[in-house]
Amino acid sequence: MTKLHFYFHDIVTAKNPSAIQIAQANNTFQSPTFFGLVRMMDNPLTVNPEPNSKIIGRAQGIYGSASFEDIGLLMTLNLVFTNGKYNGSTLSILGHNQIFHEYREMPIVGGSGVFRLAKGIATAKTYQVDNTTQNAIVEYHVVVLHY
Template identity: 55%
Template sequence: MAKLGGILLIISLAAAMPWAQSFRVQSWAARVEGKQEMVTNLQFYFHDTVSGKNPSAIRVAKAPDTEKSPTLFGAILMADDPLTESPDPNSKLLGRAQGLYGSAGQTELGLIMAMSFCFTDGKYDGSSISILGKNSALTPVREMPVVGGTGLFRLARGYAIAKTHWLDITTGDAIVSYNVTVVHYV
C-alpha cells in the first residue's frame, strides 16, 4: 500500500509540474536592473501602550526571574502599535508597528527589537520597512538598522533614529519619535 501511495505522489507531482512552471517568479535581479536607488526620509510617531484595557503591546513570555530584575530581563512583548503623523494619539494614522521586542539587558534597559513598520496611508500604503536591533530605550537618542522592506521599500536598507517623546515610567507606556532614512529602488 505504501508503494502505491509513493507512485501516486510521483504521478501527481509530475502532472503538476507544467502547471507550476506557468507561475515562474521573476528573478529579483531583473526587478531592480535599470532601476535607480532612492533615499527616502520618513518621520512618524510610535505609540506603545502596555497598560489599560486595550494595550497595543502585551507580554507573551518571561523568564523565572524577570519580575526580580530592574530591567525586566527576559520579558518578551508582542506589539501592534499605531504609527501616527504627530505625537497626538488622535493624529492621522500612517500605519502599524507589528512585531516583538524583549528585554535583553541585565544591567540596562536594552530592548532587542524585531519590528515591521507597515504603512497604510498615502503612496506607501501596503509597503513596510523592517527594523532589527538593539534599542537602548532610556538613552535620549538611539539608532537601529533597517534590514529590509516590502512594496515600495523592497530591498531596503538604512537606519532609524528613535527619540522618546513621552514615557510614563510607572506603566511603561511611551510615545517615540522615529526619523528613518531608507535606501531603496524606484
C-alpha cells in the same frame, strides 16, 4: 532615498493595549533590567504625537529585554504602512534599543513594496513616557535607501 518622520505609540496599560506581554523568565521581575520580558506589539504610527493624530501605519513585531546591565531591548518589527503613497509597503527593523538613552538608532534590514531591497537607519527619541503605566510615545526619523 526616502526620509520619514512619525510617532510610535507603545500602549502597555490601557483598556485596549497595543503591546502585550507574551513571556517572561521566572526571575524577570527580580532583575533591575527586566531581563527576559517579551512583548508582542501592534502599535499605531501617527503623523503627530497626539494619540488621535492621523494613523499612517502600524509597528508590528516583538521586543524583549535582552540585557543584564541596562534596559536594552531586542527589537524585531515591521513598519507596515497603511495610508498615503507608502500604503501596502513595509520596512523591517532588527536592532538594539536602549530605551533610556536620549538618542537610539536601529538598522533597517529590508522592506517590501515601495521599499523593496531597503537598507537604512531608524533613529528613535522618547517623546513621552509614563513610568507607572509603561506607556510611551517615541519619535522616529527613518532614512532608507531602496530600489
